[in-house]
Amino acid sequence: MDPAFEPRPARPGDLPLLPPIEEAADGLFAPLGIVFPPGDPVVRLMIDNGGDILVAGDPPIGFAAVDELDGAVHLEQIAVHPDHVRKGVGTGLLRAVLARAAAGGFPGVSLLTFRDVPWNAPWYRAHGFAELPEDRWGKGVRNLWNAEIDAGLHDLGPRLVMWRPTGPRPVPGRT
Incomplete structure (x- = not known):
């Protein structure tokens, strides 16, 4: 990733620039x-x-937007302007979120995402996230899930909750 795109905390002057990035990134979903x-x-x-x-x-x-939810970090969204996708910007933001969660002593990071969109669940899975079974959802995650249903987001495609612990990642195939 270009060092000029190294993640940093948003400054007040950045905030008005973020909704247009989100809106442009949302346009990537239209062909699907x-x-x-x-x-x-x-x-x-x-x-x-x-x-x-x-x-x-x-x-x-x-940008990456996060909050605390159910005693963990919740990644509400990563959005990258379409002119800059596939350049490592999203990966850099995700790594920064995971690092900050670990440094803050949080057990992991949760998120809600589309199951079948290539740059959603499959991308997060490639970065160590796994589906979080419903019986392990906290009250906050359940409330977000229900709010998404109420807002019609689940009508757009299958959704799922994902989780990644902040501790060391296990070696695949070992327990």
């Missing part, structure tokens, strides 16, 4: 038949509610 319901961008809601925002670039070309 996924068109998000109208309303405020997720990042604007995160900003208004005091969520933690990391950005890549100056001015930003991508």
Whole structure:
């Protein structure tokens, strides 16, 4: 990844630049038949509610929005402007989120995402996330899941909850 895109905490002047990045990134879903319901961008809601925002670039070309949920870090969203996808920006943001979660003593990172979109669940799986069974969901994750249903997000495609612990990743095939 280009060092100019190294993730950093968002500054106040970055915040108005983030909703257009989210809206542009959301356009990548249209060819898959996924068109998000109208309303405020997720990042604007995160900003208004005091969520933690990391950005890549100056001015930003991508961001990660996180919050604390059920005693862990919850990754609400990673968005990268379409002009900068497939350059390691999203991976850099994800690594920064995981590092900050580990440094903060959190047990892991949760997220909700589309099961079949290549840059969603398969991408997170390649970065060590696994599906979190419903019987392990905390109250906060369950509330988010239900809010997504109410907002019509689940009508756009199959969703799932994923989790990655912040501790050492096990070697595949070993217990």
